[in-house]
Amino acid sequence: MTSRKRRQFLAFGATLGLASCNKETPAKVDSAAAPTMRPYGDRSPFEKTKRAARESTKSIGVGSSRTPLQDLYGTITPSALHFERHHAGVPPIDPATHRLVLHGLVDTPLSFTMEDLRRFPSVTRPHFIECAGNGGGELVGNAAPDAARSHGLLSNSEWTGVKLSTVLAAAKLQPTAKWVIAEGADACRMARSIPIAKALDDALLVYAQNGEALRPEQGYPLRLLLPGWEGNASVKWLHRLHVAAEPALSYEETAHYTDLHPTGKATIFSFEMEASSVITRPSGTQKISGPGPVEISGLAWSGRGKVSKVEVSADSGKSWQLATLDEPVLSKAATRFRLAWNWDGQPTSILSRCTDETGYLQPTRDEIIAARGPNSTYHYNGVKSWLIAADGSVSNA
Amino acid sequence: MTSRKRRQFLAFGATLGLASCNKETPAKVDSAAAPTMRPYGDRSPFEKTKRAARESTKSIGVGSSRTPLQDLYGTITPSALHFERHHAGVPPIDPATHRLVLHGLVDTPLSFTMEDLRRFPSVTRPHFIECAGNGGGELVGNAAPDAARSHGLLSNSEWTGVKLSTVLAAAKLQPTAKWVIAEGADACRMARSIPIAKALDDALLVYAQNGEALRPEQGYPLRLLLPGWEGNASVKWLHRLHVAAEPALSYEETAHYTDLHPTGKATIFSFEMEASSVITRPSGTQKISGPGPVEISGLAWSGRGKVSKVEVSADSGKSWQLATLDEPVLSKAATRFRLAWNWDGQPTSILSRCTDETGYLQPTRDEIIAARGPNSTYHYNGVKSWLIAADGSVSNA
Numbered sequence: 001m002t003s004r005k006r007r008q009f010l011a012f013g014a015t016l017g018l019a020s021c022n023k024e025t026p027a028k029v030d031s032a033a034a035p036t037m038r039p040y041g042d043r044s045p046f047e048k049t050k051r052a053a054r055e056s057t058k059s060i061g062v063g064s065s066r067t068p069l070q071d072l073y074g075t076i077t078p079s080a081l082h083f084e085r086h087h088a089g090v091p092p093i094d095p096a097t098h099r100l101v102l103h104g105l106v107d108t109p110l111s112f113t114m115e116d117l118r119r120f121p122s123v124t125r126p127h128f129i130e131c132a133g134n135g136g137g138e139l140v141g142n143a144a145p146d147a148a149r150s151h152g153l154l155s156n157s158e159w160t161g162v163k164l165s166t167v168l169a170a171a172k173l174q175p176t177a178k179w180v181i182a183e184g185a186d187a188c189r190m191a192r193s194i195p196i197a198k199a200l201d202d203a204l205l206v207y208a209q210n211g212e213a214l215r216p217e218q219g220y221p222l223r224l225l226l227p228g229w230e231g232n233a234s235v236k237w238l239h240r241l242h243v244a245a246e247p248a249l250s251y252e253e254t255a256h257y258t259d260l261h262p263t264g265k266a267t268i269f270s271f272e273m274e275a276s277s278v279i280t281r282p283s284g285t286q287k288i289s290g291p292g293p294v295e296i297s298g299l300a301w302s303g304r305g306k307v308s309k310v311e312v313s314a315d316s317g318k319s320w321q322l323a324t325l326d327e328p329v330l331s332k333a334a335t336r337f338r339l340a341w342n343w344d345g346q347p348t349s350i351l352s353r354c355t356d357e358t359g360y361l362q363p364t365r366d367e368i369i370a371a372r373g374p375n376s377t378y379h380y381n382g383v384k385s386w387l388i389a390a391d392g393s394v395s396n397a
Numbered sequence: 398m399t400s401r402k403r404r405q406f407l408a409f410g411a412t413l414g415l416a417s418c419n420k421e422t423p424a425k426v427d428s429a430a431a432p433t434m435r436p437y438g439d440r441s442p443f444e445k446t447k448r449a450a451r452e453s454t455k456s457i458g459v460g461s462s463r464t465p466l467q468d469l470y471g472t473i474t475p476s477a478l479h480f481e482r483h484h485a486g487v488p489p490i491d492p493a494t495h496r497l498v499l500h501g502l503v504d505t506p507l508s509f510t511m512e513d514l515r516r517f518p519s520v521t522r523p524h525f526i527e528c529a530g531n532g533g534g535e536l537v538g539n540a541a542p543d544a545a546r547s548h549g550l551l552s553n554s555e556w557t558g559v560k561l562s563t564v565l566a567a568a569k570l571q572p573t574a575k576w577v578i579a580e581g582a583d584a585c586r587m588a589r590s591i592p593i594a595k596a597l598d599d600a601l602l603v604y605a606q607n608g609e610a611l612r613p614e615q616g617y618p619l620r621l622l623l624p625g626w627e628g629n630a631s632v633k634w635l636h637r638l639h640v641a642a643e644p645a646l647s648y649e650e651t652a653h654y655t656d657l658h659p660t661g662k663a664t665i666f667s668f669e670m671e672a673s674s675v676i677t678r679p680s681g682t683q684k685i686s687g688p689g690p691v692e693i694s695g696l697a698w699s700g701r702g703k704v705s706k707v708e709v710s711a712d713s714g715k716s717w718q719l720a721t722l723d724e725p726v727l728s729k730a731a732t733r734f735r736l737a738w739n740w741d742g743q744p745t746s747i748l749s750r751c752t753d754e755t756g757y758l759q760p761t762r763d764e765i766i767a768a769r770g771p772n773s774t775y776h777y778n779g780v781k782s783w784l785i786a787a788d789g790s791v792s793n794a
Contacts, residue, residue, distance in 0.1 A: 036452060037448070037450040037452055037460060037462045037481060037483075037614075038448075038614075039447030039448055039450065039462075040440075040446075040447055040448070040477045040478065041448075041476060041477040041478070041479070041612050041613075041614055042477065042612075043437075043476075043609065043610065043612060043613075044489075044490075044492075044610065044612070044613050044617045044618070045489075046490075046491060046492055046493075046617075046618075047609070047610050049437075049609070050436030050437055051434070051435075051436055051437070051438075053434040053436065055433060055434055063434060065434045065436075071609070072605075072608050072609060073519075073521065073557035073604075073605035073608060073609070074521035074555045074556075074557040074605060074607075074608050075521060075555065075608070076473065076555045076607050076608040077608050078476070078607055078608045078609045079438065079440075079475070080437045080438040080439065081437065081438070081608075081609065082438070084434060086434075092441075092442075093441075094443060095441075095443055096443075115686060118678075118692075119686075119689070119690055119691055119692060120690070120692065121692050121735065121737045122470075122692055122694070122735065123723065124470065124471035124472060124723045124733055158471045158472065158473045159471075160470035160471040207470075208469075208470035208471060210471075210473050210475055210607065211469050211470055211471050211472070211473040211474050211475045211478070212440065212444070212446070212468070212469060212470070212475045212478065213440065213441065213444050214441075215438050215439075215440060215441070216438075216440075216441050217434075217435075217438055220441045220443075221441070221443075281515075289512055289516075292516070293516055293517070294516055295515075295516060295517065295518050295519055297519070326520065326521045326522075328725040328727065330725065336521055338518060338519065338520075340518045
């Protein structure tokens with residue numbers, strides 16, 4: 001083997017040449033152990049990744065669980081690993097008896113079964129959902145050990161349902177209609193007020209996720225989906241739409257999900273999630289097995305439209321390179337970025353920053369603190385860095 | 398309520414106005430029954446759809462199970478419902494000990510761990526996989542009761558992995574290399590010969606499916622993926638790539654997966670899956686709840702590139718209307734089509750036909766029989782119709 005070939009060979013960690021291939025190739029195969037076909041499949045028992053949960057010890061059904069972004073590939077979040085944020089548990093709803101009621105400032109109040117909703121013209125659209133609190137721990141200096149705990153209140157799915165505008169047209173809005181108050185069937189009747197412009201733009205009533213019925217934790221059998229807006233407003237277990245002239249000023253849009261200013265005042269109804277990104281591989285708790293070629297990969301997204309570019313720095317922010325974006329790049333959907341890198345074995349930090357089609361550039365943490373003060377944890381989208389040590393281990397910077 | 402409004406109201410099956418909304422709205426909510434957060438979620442217990450399995454009673458691990466297309470939405474097939482076709486069971490492979498060996502007509506034979514493969518630059522691409530036998534029952538007149546049994550050997554996923562060309566470049570192909578023989582680690586060592594042009598074009602070594610690791614039934618931890626080609630050639634549980642000057646003429650590319658001609662001769666290496674489509678809703682075993690607006694929806698695909706149009710007939714083939722295609726329409730990926738229809742309550746047949754970007758139009762069953770004879774069941778892609786009876790029930794035409 002020439003020296004060049006040998007370097008190439010070692011670069012990918014290949015340990016054996018042909019001579020010993022036959023010894024090494026066979027995986028352990030035990031045809032007697034082959035499972036019979038399963039009606040509904042499951043993952044390999046060797047796969048252990050899970051959502052990172054944080055449940056309240058005081059109230060049943062209050063808490064969150066985060067998508068393990070560091071273990072995932074591509075752009076789709078497996079439904080089993082979609083993040084959760086519940087305010088009063090997951091109601092066990094029978095779709096046969098579930099109804100969506102549409103009333104208020106409409107000419108014809110309507111009540112729909114799930115089957116009624118499925119007769120409407122439908123659309124399928126990939127979109128992310130991000131909790132307004134995602135990344136907020138980074139602002140206040142919590143050193144999240146991994147991408148799940150730093151940015152895992154973000155997931156991305158292919159959603160299918162009816163445009164809310166189609167259903168509102170069936171009921172005929174009255175001229176005074178300015179807000180749609182969406183209420184869930186969970187125990188706390190979680191409610192949010194949606195401006196009529198969003199309701200008539202791209203809002204969806206969603207009954208399917210990644211090809212099959214919604215999962216219980218994402219609102220089965222029906223949820224609101226507001227592409228690009230903070231997740232809390234995409235009301236789950238949707239059972240009521242009340243069309244009104246004024247917002248409800250509900251608990252979840254006044255006591256929470258508001259942007260605190262240094263003055264002590266807060267902005268309400270700040271729905272849009274701004275451009276953000278996070279490197280998921282390599283990221284916290286992972287280890288690069290040695291110097292050589294490594295792919296840096298992560299997710300970028302913007303609530304304002306498409307990601308136009310992602311830049312990656314592998315030298316602690318001194319220089320930036322343009323990452324490749326996986327096609328198709330879709331509006332208000334997570335985009336996978338990638339950069340082929342050659343790690344020289346020296347300690348460094350790796351960072352990513354996203355620019356969206358409006359020209360908006362993801363800010364640094366310092367810029368966010370300068371603009372909003374140190375306590376405004378909702379809608380945090382600062383540039384995230386991971387530290388790589390000489391032994392290849394990756395940790396929060 | 399005016400007469401026009403009343404018609405609109407009834408058209409969507411809405412049964413109640415506002416006065417009784419409060420009685421009807423609440424779903425049964427029992428917060429005490431709310432599950433604690435699950436590390437890896439599952440579907441609602443009300444959801445029962447499953448793969449339609451057919452296993453050999455004589456040989457362990459031989460058989461197929463079909464995707465229940467009639468119950469699905471959008472374009473992604475949930476991994477738990479991806480079709481299966483096994484020739485010797487599902488090997489339970491430990492990814493830590495699995496190796497891919499690349500040898501034959503290359504300058505540097507290589508052996509890769511899964512971690513080695515993940516260090517290469519990767520890509521994520523949505524593609525369908527279709528078994529060459531999909532739809533063949535339609536040719537020979539089996540009246541499949543539902544879309545699973547007529548067309549369910551088709552699934553569509555977001556796949557992530559390394560381009561095969563990248564890995565071949567690391568080993569450096571010799572000038573005499575014309576075929577890559579891919580072998581699986583299942584008990585029968587299923588093997589297929591891949592022309593080098595496809596290997597260097599869009600072939601992938603895939604380790605992830607719909608965001609997470611491949612499922613065992615789809616080749617965990619590594620499979621070949623040949624976009625647009627018959628599924629059997631996308632070898633699962635991939636452990637060996639042998640680069641050669643001639644094909645292997647393996648069992649699965651000579652005794653099976655060949656196209657029989659009326660003369661008794663057969664074509665081998667006919668890999669490409671031609672344009673096809675199937676209406677999945679309404680389809681066999683479903684029932685339209687009554688006259689009025691109904692969405693006709695289904696899937697279309699082509700192994701040659703993008704779907705350019707889908708036409709739907711709701712009058713037994715007398716006239717055709719252009720269906721809407723869900724964006725983005727991707728090459729060698731399933732495309733969802735939709736047509737808003739108003740069912741008048743009369744018996745009829747509904748059909749779909751796909752044209753791909755090469756201008757190829759999906760043929761009728763009669764055209765296929767005229768061209769290939771009545772026994773050539775592989776690569777069947779005839780236009781599929783469903784019969785709607787006066788009571789709204791749908792069956793195979």
